[in-house]
Amino acid sequence: MKKKEISEKFIGMKGNNFISKFYTKKIKKSFQSSVKTIFNNKYFWEIRLDNGENIQAKSIILTCPFPQLKKIAGKYLEKKISNLKINMEPNITTMLAFKNQRTVPVSSIKFNDDILTWAANENSKNRFNSSNSLWTLQSSIGWARKNINHYKKSNKAENILVSKFLNLTGYKKNKIIFKKTHGWKYSYNLNGSPLKSYWNKKLRLGLCADWFIGPKVENAWLSAKDLAKKIK
């Protein structure tokens, strides 16, 4: 096994969205409904949510993945945005908890495997104390592409991912006390784009998201910073 020596890591102490929660503490938020349509009536934006609610706004900033952006805002996008070649790749992830397994002194393991490519050791993040061994498994992109549309219909995909982890690590199946699988259809854009963000001053429409720059959370941060600079 090759050990990666770079040791600097940033970990949201109370979860991956801790930074966003911290910075939006004083802002009124609503999370429970998705945006169905947006309409610019020349004076302001009208935003229709899937619960039927309508919101009026002077400006709008969209951060959703590229395919969802085109769906919601398609008619307001300039060609330089709508013609971007953005390939959002899927990802299937399984969270696992084992009882009575020995702890390992690594934060994650990369596997050279067609199905399972990465496993994060959640205990190493020191977010909370747990006597169980907690792992998050991430599938390869190629395997996720084949399974993303039907992984919810049965446990087959989950079982394959878990068996891979057990075979590669020697962890015992009968020690599993919890497992849960999630899928993201548009999780990563590995290649970025020629832009960092987008601001249409006339429409007061802003776009920022990780996919402008790359696949990581810092790319989302950099894109948002770039948009903030443009708006100012």
Ligand SMILES: Cc1cc2nc3c(=O)[nH]c(=O)nc-3n(C[C@H](O)[C@H](O)[C@H](O)COP(=O)(O)OP(=O)(O)OC[C@H]3O[C@@H](n4cnc5c(N)ncnc54)[C@H](O)[C@@H]3O)c2cc1C
């Ligand atoms: C399984 C997994 C593990 C990851 N692990 C890491 C990691 O360890 N380190 C790292 O740096 N990065 C990691 N990433 C990447 C990181 O999560 C992203 O880079 C980051 O979340 C991107 O932020 P964003 O704000 O651009 O987009 P997102 O976080 O994707 O936010 C976009 C939001 O838009 C919402 N949305 C979409 N359509 C609508 C609609 N119609 N109405 C309302 N809302 C809508 C979505 O629900 C979503 O909440 C991981 C990603 C995945 C999928």
